[in-house]
Amino acid sequence: MNKIMFVDDDQNILQGINRMLRPMRKEWALSFANSGSEALDLLKDGLFDAIVSDTRMPGMNGVELLNEVRELYPNVIRIGLSGYADEELALESTKTTHQQLTKPCEAETLKSTINKALQIRSQVRNEALNHFITKTESLPPLPKLYSEITDVMQNKNGSLSDVAKIISKDIAMTAKILQLVNSAFFGLARNVESTDEAVMYLGYDVIRGLVLTIKLFSDLSSADQSGIDLDELWTRSFSIAGIAKDIAKLAGLDNKSQDYAHMSGMLHDVGILVMAMNMPDEYSEVIKIKLEEKTNASIIEERLFGCTHAEVGGTLLGIWGLPDPIVDAVTNHHTPSHSSSKDISPVTAVHFANIYYWQNVQNDYPVPVDSNYIESHGLNESFNKWQQNIKETHFMDEAN
Numbered sequence: 327m328n329k330i331m332f333v334d335d336d337q338n339i340l341q342g343i344n345r346m347l348r349p350m351r352k353e354w355a356l357s358f359a360n361s362g363s364e365a366l367d368l369l370k371d372g373l374f375d376a377i378v379s380d381t382r383m384p385g386m387n388g389v390e391l392l393n394e395v396r397e398l399y400p401n402v403i404r405i406g407l408s409g410y411a412d413e414e415l416a417l418e419s420t421k422t423t424h425q426q427l428t429k430p431c432e433a434e435t436l437k438s439t440i441n442k443a444l445q446i447r448s449q450v451r452n453e454a455l456n457h458f459i460t461k462t463e464s465l466p467p468l469p470k471l472y473s474e475i476t477d478v479m480q481n482k483n484g485s486l487s488d489v490a491k492i493i494s495k496d497i498a499m500t501a502k503i504l505q506l507v508n509s510a511f512f513g514l515a516r517n518v519e520s521t522d523e524a525v526m527y528l529g530y531d532v533i534r535g536l537v538l539t540i541k542l543f544s545d546l547s548s549a550d551q552s553g554i555d556l557d558e559l560w561t562r563s564f565s566i567a568g569i570a571k572d573i574a575k576l577a578g579l580d581n582k583s584q585d586y587a588h589m590s591g592m593l594h595d596v597g598i599l600v601m602a603m604n605m606p607d608e609y610s611e612v613i614k615i616k617l618e619e620k621t622n623a624s625i626i627e628e629r630l631f632g633c634t635h636a637e638v639g640g641t642l643l644g645i646w647g648l649p650d651p652i653v654d655a656v657t658n659h660h661t662p663s664h665s666s667s668k669d670i671s672p673v674t675a676v677h678f679a680n681i682y683y684w685q686n687v688q689n690d691y692p693v694p695v696d697s698n699y700i701e702s703h704g705l706n707e708s709f710n711k712w713q714q715n716i717k718e719t720h721f722m723d724e725a726n
Contacts, residue, residue: 328444329372331357333365333379333391334407339429346433354440362386362394369399376403376440380429392422400460403443403645407431424460424645425505439647446644446653449637459600459642490525497563497596503528504589505646517649519585552602552609559595565687567591569679569716570672576712577670583651587675590655594676597639597656598623601631622694624660636660663699670703678709682716 332343340358347356357374359365363386365377377395381388392404406423425439447456475492478484493499500521507524508517518524570591574584601609612626619626624634640657655673658665662677677696684693700706 327353327355328375329355329357330440331359331365331368331374331377333359333362333377333383333388335360335380335383339380343436347437350437362388362391365391366394366398369395369402374399374402375444376405378405378407378427378436378440381406381408389418389422396422400457403440403447403460405439405443425647442647443645446641449641449657456641459638459645486525487522490522493525494521494592495560495564497560497593497599500589501593501596501643501646501648504648508647508649519582519589519649519652552606553613554598554602554609559598562683562688563592563595566594566676566679566683569682570675572716572719573678573682573712574672574675576715577675577708579670579672579675583672586649586651586655587672587679590652590659590672590676591679593639593643593652594656594659594680595635595639596643597635597637600638600642601627601635624694634660660694661696661699663696663702674703674705678705678712681709682713686713686717 332340334340334343337360340360344356344358347354350356357368359368362379362383365379368374369377377392379388379391383391386394388406392406395402395404404423406426407429408426409429424443427435427439447460475489478488478492493503503521503524504518507528518527567588568591571584571588574587579587598609601612608630612623612630615621615626616623624636627634636657636659640653643656644653651667651672654665654667654671655676658673659676659680662673665671665673667673677699681693681695700709
């Protein structure tokens with residue numbers, strides 16, 4: 327049974343949550359705290375799976391509480407609750423929460439958010455990696471983009487379109503901005519899947535606040551120590567994103583699925599960043615063995631950690647609340663036969679884009695090919711056509 331804690335200084339709100347979630351008593355053990363200090367005392371006495379806290383409270387506010395929880399109990403899922411007037415606190419809380427919900431919150435929204443986060447987290451089989459995923463507050467971004475976006479923001483003639491173009495090139499910023507814009511705080515009736523749309527919706531000031539608050543352009547020392555080539559990783563992600571969208575279009579997927587394929591391609595190796603940032607010494611061994619054996623990194627990761635970067639990346643994006651098709655495509659981009667989707671979908675496009683890139687662009691290490699998926703979906707002929715089309719149109723442009 328999962329243990330869930332709710333924290334709010336208003337006793338009436340806690341009582342309302344208790345009544346609202348009574349049907350969940352068989353699945354959840356509920357605890358309630360009236361303050362941050364009381365919540366920390368409860369955490370000392372027992373393990374919890376998730377904590378849901380109001381962000382605006384007297385004394386220790388919710389942001390401060392969840393930051394303490396992140397440091398002391400990193401495996402606990404952290405969800406913030408904010409009122410519509412608390413935009414400043416909501417922005418500040420993005421660096422400590424996995425997801426942000428608005429008050430008042432519907433019972434189904436609360437239940438589904440917690441359940442989904444717990445379910446996705448449980449997919450990580452290695453406890454050490456699970457620990458790192460839940461503690462991660464931001465992903466290591468590409469350093470050279472910092473000056474670009476700063477210059478645009480400080481330039482009176484700079485536009486949101488210019489900012490969106492820069493952000494779309496960066497894996498870390500793309501992931502975190504999509505996390506925020508798709509959170510319940512903004513109350514959108516649908517998911518936002520493109521960086522341009524997200525930036526246009528959030529606006530200049532919010533984007534400026536995000537850059538300052540979530541520190542997407544900070545401290546790359548631990549990732550650098552692992553020996554990964556961030557420039558190469560970015561170029562590869564950018565290229566595979568474009569190929570994936572092209573394949574999705576060739577496969578007849580609708581516009582939304584094409585956008586999902588593009589975003590999934592951009593984020594498909596985000597798990598490598600998580601591992602490199604949090605486990606630099608351990609991941610440097612992956613790179614060393616990869617060079618020695620000339621094999622794919624996911625095979626070595628499975629051998630050393632019992633989990634791959636695809637699973638780690640998909641888990642983190644799922645906990646952050648990104649759309650299911652993106653989470654699925656990132657998690658299963660090496661193993662689409664494990665996908666819950668039985669039709670041609672974004673995971674199909676990303677899997678084939680990854681294969682195409684490594685066979686025709688990088689061409690130095692073998693990439694895992696899911697033969698069972700290809701055969702079961704009858705995609706041999708389609709893949710040959712897609713590959714030929716991409717070659718003929720010279721889709722691979724210079725990423726920089």
